[in-house]
Amino acid sequence: MRHLSVRFLPLIAFIAILGLLPILPTPEFWITLANYIGLYAIVALGLVLLTGVGGLTSFGQAAFVGLGAYSTAYLSTQFGLSPWIGLLAGLGVTTVAALAIGGITMRLSGHFLPLGTIAWALSLYFLFGNLEFLGKYDGLNGIPAINLLGIELDSGRKMFYLIWVILLIALAGLQNLLNSRPGRAIRALNGGGVMAEAMGVNTAWIKVLIFVLAALMASVSGWLYAHLQRSISPTPFGLNAGIEYLFMAVVGGAGYVWGAILGSALLTVLKDQLQSWLPKLLGASGNFETIVFGILMVLLLQRARDGLWPYLRKLAPAKPTVRAPESATALPARSKHADAAVVLEIDRARKKFGGLVAVNDMSFSVEAGQIVGLIGPNGAGKSTMFNLVTGVLPLTSGAIRFRAQQELQQISGLPSRRIVARGIARTFQHVRLMSSMSVLENVAIGAHLRGSHNDVSGIAASLLRLNRAEEKALLFEARKQLERVGLGHLLYEEAGSLALGQQRILEIARALCCDPTLLLLDEPAAGLRYQEKQALAVLLRKLKAEGMSILLVEHDMDFVMNLTDHLVVMEFGSKIAEGLPAAIQQDLAVLEAYLGGIDE
Structure with a gap:
């Protein structure tokens, strides 16, 4: 209580001065x-x-x-x-x-x-x-x-x-x-x-x-x-x-x-x-x-x-005004897909930028509870493929289907916000965070669609602080996901002050807050040290064991080969190989295009 009164002392003094100004013989x-x-x-x-x-x-x-x-x-x-x-x-x-x-x-x-x-x-x-x-x-x-x-x-x-x-x-x-x-x-x-x-x-x-x-x-x-x-x-x-x-x-x-x-x-x-x-x-x-x-x-x-x-x-640094509760009512969560069900289906997807074909008739699928790696040299079209799946870019031709409500549904042509609402969440190749906001608030953005109000009523409720129960549940969910990925000790740090590797893990926590059944990770291990990569691999295996399906782009071949169940290899926008990691390591086309050629 004493800390609270000290914190609001400048505000109380300001209001007191305002209240006295017209009463005192103040010049007009x-x-x-x-x-x-x-x-x-x-x-x-x-x-x-x-x-x-x-x-x-x-x-x-x-x-x-x-x-x-x-x-x-x-x-x-x-x-x-x-x-x-x-x-x-x-x-x-x-x-x-x-x-x-x-x-x-x-x-x-x-x-x-x-x-x-x-x-x-x-x-x-x-x-x-x-x-x-x-x-x-x-x-x-x-x-x-x-x-x-x-x-x-x-x-x-x-x-x-x-x-x-x-x-x-x-x-x-x-x-x-x-x-x-x-x-x-x-x-x-x-x-x-x-x-x-x-x-x-x-x-x-x-x-x-x-x-x-x-x-x-x-x-x-x-x-x-x-x-x-x-x-x-x-x-x-x-x-x-x-x-x-x-x-x-x-x-x-x-x-x-x-x-x-x-x-x-x-x-x-x-x-x-x-x-x-x-x-x-x-x-x-x-x-x-x-x-x-x-x-x-x-x-x-x-x-x-x-x-x-x-x-x-800076003269009187304040503690964070947004704090996570110790407990709250759990938010409703989606049930994961049944084993062996196809979660994501890419069917002859093509993307052209003028005369450049960035993605050329790509076809592959991701099954429930599977970690699939999408690999290839720089400029192969991997991130473009991610953007097609998540609605950032429109398809030129082909189709992308995602299993929602137990059936495959066409999602190509939908905006990103409607795709994430169906259960696909993502991270980015170049980290996208609000650097001046706390780690907790950055992750809570991922739970945006899990609130109970629409935009108009949500703004009205927020202005009047009628959304306390909802805020408590959303912030508790953000805290839970941060603890899940090992960043629970950094809740109130500014996101911009974190190391690059921690920021990438933060993006994963934000994506998990969306309650996805399919997680798309764009180079999640980039910038991480060896021990951090091992911790990330443990986390992804844990998510897989819980029924999460994962599609990831990554350049660290040791990380990919030891983690994924299935690999899809791209070069110049086209698929050149697909299969188990052990088979991909022996594929001649992959060795020539991606791994630097064949040893004599």
Whole structure:
């Protein structure tokens, strides 16, 4: 209990200061500044989720602030409706707009995504300024104050508590979300969609959902802004404001929820001071603070790309917030396939990239409880074959069938998330982990499909912490799999701090969390020392004894020959041999193509 109170002491002190600020004889200017910091931080929080965590850059959040502000302003001034009805209307309008815009924009990648956000931000800005019923560029005046429990919030001092309570609720909800099953899926977006999809995450839909959530935060900020200012015009909702919101998130630390408040406070105070000092210093009026912000952004990207919050965190290192329980209700598990049943069937699979045939009419099968090795020289097409089986790449021709629900079913053409749902899990040739997340959380991503909520209800439950029982079961499963592979002592270490060999074992634990009946391992022994390879072999034999079917690609021939039941050899995309390891060792074509020729 004492440790808990010490841990939350800075937060308690921060809230106490906020609570006293309007009560004390604080200058009105300070209250106004604090109100704007709170408004900006609500928008920046959405950008932490969207950009810092999800890896999706947006310059257009100011337009969603405008949607929230104009919705309540129009309804309250033209129809005399309550600001609370205006809030609901703004959230509704923003949801529809964000779904429509996000459904198009979130499909973009690279530099096209930020360019897309700039385009729709400009469109909405000019829409606000050209619509007659919104007052064009003069805007709307006479917006009424918010009435809360009979209290008229008709001044900045009275609005202070409402702004900051909403901000702190949003911050707590976002922290709850990020420490949950859907939160781990969102964080996995930043590591590339291939790994997330392989763990069952619908990345396209998750991107749209977090885009909508960030837009709703901006809309709430706009609602508060309209009733604080009591009049609005299009100017605060333009592209410049959108860039400033993004700058606030980046300066504070785009990957950290408290970074949103830090960045908003720093930039708001700095902007106010620069607007006073620079004209006096330079002897002329103008928006000189924009130049300073540009220079600061360049320096920040060079020296502190993660923002300033990580430096403050180092002053008081915190223990992991996500911890595995000692016990929990076991998750439902699939029953393994009957012995001798064909689990995976590759039937004349072909993959062409233009004129290059990477996989040429490959045919082989994997039986239940069998370890099959797929070997061949570099560039033979082994990893491409893995990607075809797991849906990362589409087949050009042929078929791939997997035994699910006791019958072979065609899986070629299905996306990765639907293939893993049938019981195929994989690791990667080049390790794909979230390096800043703990070992435990990385493995828990593998249990994404084993949660009881869909994406929408899962996010809602996570925000309100209604998912505690589910989280307990998922984290316990992750702990169990880590102990199973021998990494139970590293639960709370950052995954990026592990040695390469440990990271590969970590990927196996993550794949096991998917509850597969077929495990695909892409060079699992690469980077492992001799003793680690022996421990891996013991683990794979144990999995085989439990009924797991395993297909692996590996270059260590001693490891493969002593472990596998069956071998398939590829060269230039084609199968050149297949059979028992002892027979493959004597095969002339294999010796010539792969093992370096025949001894004279």
